[in-house]
Amino acid sequence: MSGGRLGGGLLVAGTTSDAGKSVVTAGICRWLVRQGVKVAPFKAQNMSLNSFVTREGAEIGRAQAMQAQACRIEPTALMNPVLLKPGGEQSSQVVLMGKPVGEMSARGYHGGRQRQLLGTVLECLAELRGTYDAVICEGAGSPAEINLRRTDIVNMGIARNARLPVLVVGDIDRGGVFASFFGTVALLSPEDQALVAGFLVNKFRGDVTLLEPGLDMLLGLTGRPTYGVLPFRHGLGIDEEDGLRPAFKSNTVLRGTVRESNVAPPVGEDVLRVAVCAVPLMSNFTDVDALAAEPGVVVRFVDRPEELADADLVVVPGTRGTVKALAWLRERGLADAITRRAAEGRPVLGICGGFQVLGEHIEDDVESRQGHVEGLGVLPVRVRFAREKTLTRPVGTALGEQVEGYEIHHGVAEVLGGETFLDGCRVGSVWGTHWHGSLESDGFRRAFLREVAAAAGRRFVPAADTSFAGLREEQLDLLGDLVEQHADTDALWRLIESGAPQGLPFIPPGAPA
Numbered sequence: 001m002s003g004g005r006l007g008g009g010l011l012v013a014g015t016t017s018d019a020g021k022s023v024v025t026a027g028i029c030r031w032l033v034r035q036g037v038k039v040a041p042f043k044a045q046n047m048s049l050n051s052f053v054t055r056e057g058a059e060i061g062r063a064q065a066m067q068a069q070a071c072r073i074e075p076t077a078l079m080n081p082v083l084l085k086p087g088g089e090q091s092s093q094v095v096l097m098g099k100p101v102g103e104m105s106a107r108g109y110h111g112g113r114q115r116q117l118l119g120t121v122l123e124c125l126a127e128l129r130g131t132y133d134a135v136i137c138e139g140a141g142s143p144a145e146i147n148l149r150r151t152d153i154v155n156m157g158i159a160r161n162a163r164l165p166v167l168v169v170g171d172i173d174r175g176g177v178f179a180s181f182f183g184t185v186a187l188l189s190p191e192d193q194a195l196v197a198g199f200l201v202n203k204f205r206g207d208v209t210l211l212e213p214g215l216d217m218l219l220g221l222t223g224r225p226t227y228g229v230l231p232f233r234h235g236l237g238i239d240e241e242d243g244l245r246p247a248f249k250s251n252t253v254l255r256g257t258v259r260e261s262n263v264a265p266p267v268g269e270d271v272l273r274v275a276v277c278a279v280p281l282m283s284n285f286t287d288v289d290a291l292a293a294e295p296g297v298v299v300r301f302v303d304r305p306e307e308l309a310d311a312d313l314v315v316v317p318g319t320r321g322t323v324k325a326l327a328w329l330r331e332r333g334l335a336d337a338i339t340r341r342a343a344e345g346r347p348v349l350g351i352c353g354g355f356q357v358l359g360e361h362i363e364d365d366v367e368s369r370q371g372h373v374e375g376l377g378v379l380p381v382r383v384r385f386a387r388e389k390t391l392t393r394p395v396g397t398a399l400g401e402q403v404e405g406y407e408i409h410h411g412v413a414e415v416l417g418g419e420t421f422l423d424g425c426r427v428g429s430v431w432g433t434h435w436h437g438s439l440e441s442d443g444f445r446r447a448f449l450r451e452v453a454a455a456a457g458r459r460f461v462p463a464a465d466t467s468f469a470g471l472r473e474e475q476l477d478l479l480g481d482l483v484e485q486h487a488d489t490d491a492l493w494r495l496i497e498s499g500a501p502q503g504l505p506f507i508p509p510g511a512p513a
Contacts, residue, residue: 007129008496011159012200013139015170015180020202022063023479024169024230025138029070030480031489032134032496040128041067043138044121045082045114045154047092049283049320053406057391058098059083062286063138070476078124082117082153086281087320087367096120100389114151118161121153125162134496137164144187156192165197165495173203173232178214185222197495198224200487203232227495228487233478266296268461272453274299275311277334279325279354283318284408287351290439291315293471294449295463305337312456313347314338316354318436322383322411323368326357326375335376342378347429347452355424355432356383356411366410379425379432380417385410394435398422399451401443405435429455440468 012028014021025041032039046061053059058077068075077098084092091105094113097120104113128135143155143166151157159166168184170177181199188196199218204211208229215226266272276288278301285301292299300307308314316338319325329335338358341348350358359381362373366385375383392407398421405422413434418425424433429452439445446462453460483489 006131006133008134009125009129009137009162009164009499010134010492010496011137011139011155011164011166013143013155013159013166013168013184015142015144015168015177015184016174017141019169019171020230021138021140021169022067024200024202024483025136026067026070026476027230027479027483028136028492029067030476031483032136033071034480034484038133039071040073040132040135041071041079041138042125042128042135043080043140043154044125044158045084045117045140046080047084047086047140049085049281050286051083051085051095051284051408053391053393053408054098055393056098057393059095059100059389059391059408060098062284066476067136067138069472070479078128081121081124085283085320088281093320097124098391114153118153118157121158122161125158129162136496139166142184143168143192144184146187149189149192156188156195159195160192163499164195165499166195167197167200167227167492167495169200169202171203172201172211173205177201178218181218182221185224196224197227199226201226201229204229205232225488225491227492228483230482230486233482264295266460267463268296268453269459270453271296271298272312272449272456272458272460273310274313274315275302275308276300276315276317277329277338277354278303279317279319280328281320281324283320284352284436285317287317287436287439288315290445290468291449293468294445294466296460297449303332303334305333308334308337308341312458312460313349313452314341316348316350316357318352318354318408320353321368322353322356323362323364323370323373325353326362326373329357329376339376339378342376342428342430345429345455347455348378348431350379350424350430350432352407352409352434352436353411355379355381355434356409356413358430358432359383359413360416362411364411378430379427380415381425381432382414382416383411384414386412390434394423396422398438398444399447401441401447403435403438403441403444405433405438405441407434408436409434442467442469 012021012025029039041064043064048061050062051059052062052065054075060080064080065075083095086092091103094101094104139155170180185196274291288299291297358379359375360377361375362383364385390407390409395404415425418427421431422433422435449462
């Protein structure tokens with residue numbers, strides 16, 4: 001399979017959001033790279049508050065950074081030229097080629113700006129296709145969002161312009177997968193239908209032989225085969241666009257408003273409980289995945305003050321709306337609970353927007369435009385929002401350990417006291433930093449957890465051999481295994497190598513079953 005022609009490609013679309021496009025794309029990428037294929041990921045337009053900074057200082061979606069890792073290459077802005085970061089119900093920050101270019105309403109974006117970006121998107125894809133044997137593209141939402149088709153640059157719009165075959169992924173765990181497959185194709189124009197090569201069933205539980213008659217009927221109805229049935233596997237939601245579940249546990253359960261990870265048995269006598277405040281517009285909550293990877297650490301997302309009572313560590317995570325998050329913490333009573341914890345010497349960690357919230361005050365004429373806003377005052381820090389966004393990949397030392405991270409923020413912090421902690425500070429058992437991803441550094445994470453355990457009075461011992469990078473590689477290999485073992489890889493490779501299908505039959509709306 002190695003040595004295929006340059007420029008092969010595929011678009012992985014989905015019947016819905018969260019059908020599994022990101023992980024399927026990553027799985028195909030990992031399967032291909034293990035076959036000696038030089039492959040890259042691509043998503044023309046991503047809407048997410050989980051982002052990453054490339055080595056050249058470009059901001060892209062974390063899902064594409066994860067997919068680049070599946071390809072064993074460095075992520076670049078070419079892989080996600082347009083990133084939309086929601087700032088509320090009606091507007092988003094538009095990040096173009098890794099740099100913010102302004103705020104825009106959904107109507108304004110879909111009304112004209114989106115179509116203007118098509119040229120940039122196609123140029124990025126063409127550059128990747130001229131460099132790699134194959135480019136595996138990820139769609140967004142569903143290609144059957146017919147109200148948005150005219151300005152689409154991420155689903156059938158990019159497929160038609162770049163002549164990409166389309167594989168439609170459906171989540172059978174939700175139910176209705178056959179209707180979703182049929183309806184998706186039926187709603188497309190004949191020109192778009194001609195690019196849909198077939199289907200991939202995701203998250204199947206049970207005996208696949210019971211599903212096969214339905215797949216045969218689907219072939220008869222649509223003229224399109226199913227390229228595989230991937231079984232359900234726990235804990236594969238790595239670096240998703242948006243969703244509340246720590247990735248490195250086998251399961252996540254919903255308890256009221258609390259989302260809690262399952263936990264491997266602790267090394268020491270005690271478990272360590274981490275409560276993450278589920279602030280509005282929460283961003284890069286993937287920061288706590290490294291904590292959830294540790295045996296004996298339970299991670300919960302919470303939104304009530306009583307849920308902090310038994311927490312050994314409270315994390316105030318990043319947010320796209322720092323002032324809005326601050327108001328929400330006060331409205332919910334969480335602000336008072338956090339300040340009481342700080343006064344009692346109980347551990348609190350603020351990351352990025354959460355770090356800014358813990359400071360004395362915020363001057364914001366950029367994000368919320370509310371001017372002077374009083375913070376929680378538990379760290380000697382004053383924050384001023386700058387129009388230029390900080391996008392860096394810092395390296396440093398903390399708690400005697402090497403640390404790597406990345407920064408994505410408009411807020412500029414003036415640290416007026418406390419002990420130095422990365423780019424921020426520490427006062428007692430309250431830490432604050434702008435660095436995302438710092439807890440992925442294994443030695444630093446273990447040192448930090450020892451500090452937390454000591455302050456919380458827990459007999460907790462971090463595992464000596466937990467490798468976050470190693471666990472991530474295991475997950476990516478598992479995704480590759482699922483594709484290799486449960487998809488028709490020969491047919492999939494022929495599709496990727498040969499390009500868009502031609503002349504598949506039109507599926508009329510309302511075709512009989």
